[in-house]
Amino acid sequence: MNRETTTLISLKETMTRVDHKLQALEAQFKELDFTKDNLAQKFEHHSKTLANQVAQDELWTAVLSLKFTFLVLNILYSYVIEVLICLHTRVLEELPDLVRGLPTLTSILRRKVKNKRIRVVWESVLAECGLQEGDITALCTFFVAHGNKAEHYIAKVRQMYIRDVNFLITNMVKNQALQDGLLKAVQVIEKGKAVRAPEEQKSSLKELMPTVKS
Template sequence: MNNETTTLISLKEAMKRVDHKLQALETQFKELDFTKDNLMQKFEHHSKALASQAAQDEMWTAVRALKLTSMELNILYSYVIEVLICLHTRVLEKLPDLVRGLPTVASVLRRKVKNKRIRVVWESTLQECGLQEGDITALCTFFIAHGNKAEHYTAKVRQMYIRDVTFLITNMVKNQALQDSLLRAVQVIEKGKAVRTPEKQKSSLKELIPSVKN
């Protein structure tokens, strides 16, 4: 074996070692990328969880801070409970075989997390009513906070007590998210569906719900 052959073999072996090192580095970089992506996903999930918790805390504070008379509270409660009953009823109509397993709205909310069929029906029902999950969070928070002391008023009784519930909501409810959700609840009951308006048109939202005339 001459020197040129020996040199060529040594060069090939060196190239193989370099190639192996490059492959090892590539594997390490892929592992680092995977770790980075995994950490980013965890961070985003944690950030969303914190934001969600902050929003829930803010909503709870807003609901508890409402300064309403017993009559005003009962009127708003009546719309809230009627919307929740309406949603529950519509879900059961679409899932007749699950009626016994979904006795309340709470059971629907709890089971939809892991049951895709229930989740799809719930989401379609919200869409039909012009509502979103944020509205349900607000309405359920209101119900939990005031349900133990509020009384349900029928539509006829509500009309006797107040002419314009929209005026009541826009003037007494300062939290924008809670205000919007309550206005949409009124729309669902009065008109059959909530109409989501652009931000700049919110000031005229009460025009969508006719006042009760004397």
């Protein structure tokens, strides 16, 4: 074997080793990219979870801090409970074969997570009413916090005590999620569907609550 042949073989071996190292580096870079993407996804998920938790805490604080009179609380509760009953009823109308398995709205909220059929109907009903999941969270939070002490007032009684409940909510409920949920609840019951938040009224709170003669 002459010197030139030996040099070529040595060069080939060197190129092979370099190629193997490049392949190893490429594999390491791919692994690093995968790790980076995985960490980024975990961080994003953690950030969303933390943000949701903060929003939930703020919502609960807002609900528990409401300074409504018993009368106003009952009126708002009446809208909330009527909307929740309406949603439950609408879902059952679309899923008559599941009536026994969905006795409450809570059962729908729980089962829709894993049951696609229930989830699709639920989302469709929300869309028909102009509601979103955040609105339901706010309304359910209100119901859990005040449902044990509030009373239901029929529409005639509500109108007798408060002329403009939208203005009342806008001015007395500062948490945006809770305010939006309550405003939409009123719209669903009074108009059949939630629309954009009504424009701010110029009336005073005193004007909105007429004196009821005994």
